[in-house]
Amino acid sequence: MNSDSERPAVTELRLSAFKAHRGVVLPLGPLTLLSGGSGSGKSSALQAYEILARLGSGQSLARAVRDVAGGPSACVPAGARPDDQGRRGFRIGCTVSGPAGPVSLDLAVQAEPELRIVGERLTGGGETLLTTALTDPDRPAVQAAWHTAGATPVTRAPLPDDRLGTSLLPLRVAGKTAGQRLVLAAAEQVVVALRSAFVCDPRPEVMRGTGGARAAGGAGLPGAAGATGATGALGSAGGAGGSAGRGSGVRGGRGKGAGKAREGHDEGRLRSSCDNLPAVLARTSQECARRHAVLVAAVREACVGPVDGLRAVPRQAGVTGAGAAGSGARESGVTGATGAGATGAGVTASRMTASGATGAGAAAAVPAAGRGGTAGAQSGGGLGDAGVQVVLDRGVLGEMPVEQLGDGELRFLALALVLLTGPGVLAMDPAGEIPSAHQQMTVMADGMDRCMDRRQARELVSLAVRMAERGHVRLLGTVRDPSVAEGLPGVQVLHLGA
Numbered sequence: 001m002n003s004d005s006e007r008p009a010v011t012e013l014r015l016s017a018f019k020a021h022r023g024v025v026l027p028l029g030p031l032t033l034l035s036g037g038s039g040s041g042k043s044s045a046l047q048a049y050e051i052l053a054r055l056g057s058g059q060s061l062a063r064a065v066r067d068v069a070g071g072p073s074a075c076v077p078a079g080a081r082p083d084d085q086g087r088r089g090f091r092i093g094c095t096v097s098g099p100a101g102p103v104s105l106d107l108a109v110q111a112e113p114e115l116r117i118v119g120e121r122l123t124g125g126g127e128t129l130l131t132t133a134l135t136d137p138d139r140p141a142v143q144a145a146w147h148t149a150g151a152t153p154v155t156r157a158p159l160p161d162d163r164l165g166t167s168l169l170p171l172r173v174a175g176k177t178a179g180q181r182l183v184l185a186a187a188e189q190v191v192v193a194l195r196s197a198f199v200c201d202p203r204p205e206v207m208r209g210t211g212g213a214r215a216a217g218g219a220g221l222p223g224a225a226g227a228t229g230a231t232g233a234l235g236s237a238g239g240a241g242g243s244a245g246r247g248s249g250v251r252g253g254r255g256k257g258a259g260k261a262r263e264g265h266d267e268g269r270l271r272s273s274c275d276n277l278p279a280v281l282a283r284t285s286q287e288c289a290r291r292h293a294v295l296v297a298a299v300r301e302a303c304v305g306p307v308d309g310l311r312a313v314p315r316q317a318g319v320t321g322a323g324a325a326g327s328g329a330r331e332s333g334v335t336g337a338t339g340a341g342a343t344g345a346g347v348t349a350s351r352m353t354a355s356g357a358t359g360a361g362a363a364a365a366v367p368a369a370g371r372g373g374t375a376g377a378q379s380g381g382g383l384g385d386a387g388v389q390v391v392l393d394r395g396v397l398g399e400m401p402v403e404q405l406g407d408g409e410l411r412f413l414a415l416a417l418v419l420l421t422g423p424g425v426l427a428m429d430p431a432g433e434i435p436s437a438h439q440q441m442t443v444m445a446d447g448m449d450r451c452m453d454r455r456q457a458r459e460l461v462s463l464a465v466r467m468a469e470r471g472h473v474r475l476l477g478t479v480r481d482p483s484v485a486e487g488l489p490g491v492q493v494l495h496l497g498a
Contacts, residue, residue, distance in 0.1 A: 007440040008098035008193040009474060010049070014106065016091035017077045019044040029492040030468040031475045033448070033461070035482035040497030042478035046446045047075075048092045049197070049476065052105070055164035056194025057429060061115055062162065072111040085137070088112045096193040100124060100185040105166060110134075116161040117142065124186040127179075132165050146172075149179025167191050197442045198428045202274040202414035204407040204451070209275075269427040274414035277402075278390045281417065282312035284425060291420050295413075298463050299392075302412040302456045303405070309393040310402075407451035412460055418443055419460075419467045419475070440474050448477035449484060457484040465490055 011028055015021035020041045026034075034042045047068060054064035065072045075090040082088045093106035101124060108119035120142070122130035127149075132142040141158040144165050148155050157172065159165045169187040173180050270280045285292040292310075300307040391399040402413065418426065422441055449457035457479065465488050467473040485491040 012095035014093040036496035053197035098189040150177040442474040445477040
């Protein structure tokens, strides 16, 4: 693929038969918001996209649908009748634009009586590039045929019925003929776009540690990062430098590194629930003062009262909650021992102000957990598990731990950080073979304006507009109030259920 041209991106989502949707086609721009009343299918549309993204990342079908409430059967359209063999299923698809031109992927999934992909079709360049069909229900495989355009027009071979065939093509196609090269370019384009998705659902109760003990790595949350397995996953824990766990990806299949996904920590990378926000903020403030200044400015607009900056401070030993933000936490050498594996002593507090200035020794402020040590190794505890917590500098009003912010303010902070960062900061596994400068990350935020007032939601959409203009970030979100996007350039609002 010529990655020097247009960046691969999903530009259309098709819900041919999925939950409440039948024959629905959603055009997706750089910044798309879905609106509609309760039950209109906003969340379902994002679920369909996430299933495709997980399959494109190399996950098995069972893992791709495991977070759907009610299981695979819940994806079947209401009223769908089983055939003579008692089979029911759903159909979804997408179009990915990029260097290879528009490429369409469509899937037919059997949900009952057993879960399997029974049909897949990949088209592009005026050709049918891949088709699969279930020919023997007793075998866990489908018969695949892909375009060759050589001495043999097509190549036929069995593929597993629990994997996306498109993601396996780079392992199977030699690329010797023009037809094979077209197949490779199309398959790689689709996989790159699907793997570039990050599902973000900041949960204030989990971030504060009031939602019960956290599963390691955020597992069990919608789109949770840090899930282990032999395949590269949407949100799987590849190393920050991209060396560990490229997964099924562009050179397809089941990369060995992906099997080393870590339980309990993601090398200082933000998880879907944003429960490890302090460790990530401690890291990002040191890496880019300008980006941090933009974050502080955005938070200032969203919060009530003055906001002069954000500070990462080490937690005092044995102190949890608001008390950890006291003046003693500003001194170096305070240990962050709040649980097993907590960051050791000698952590120096870092100044993270709107100007991006840092105090003496601030380079040492990033806790070990932020570099791949112990972030998330403990259970419970919320916004301080990594031995560091974040406080809001309110000028003459003093400091306030961010866990004392309102739910809307806390969600705003987390979502703003996601929009301002990229795959190297988020717990996701993008295609390592394509330079990050030639990729676009798609942030999926269901209930994007949840808990926020109109002012906060509009400020968040405005920030998304500025980031989307740079061409590296796309956003697909759902909102209750579509008026938050009125007058903002480049925002596409799709009203469902109208």
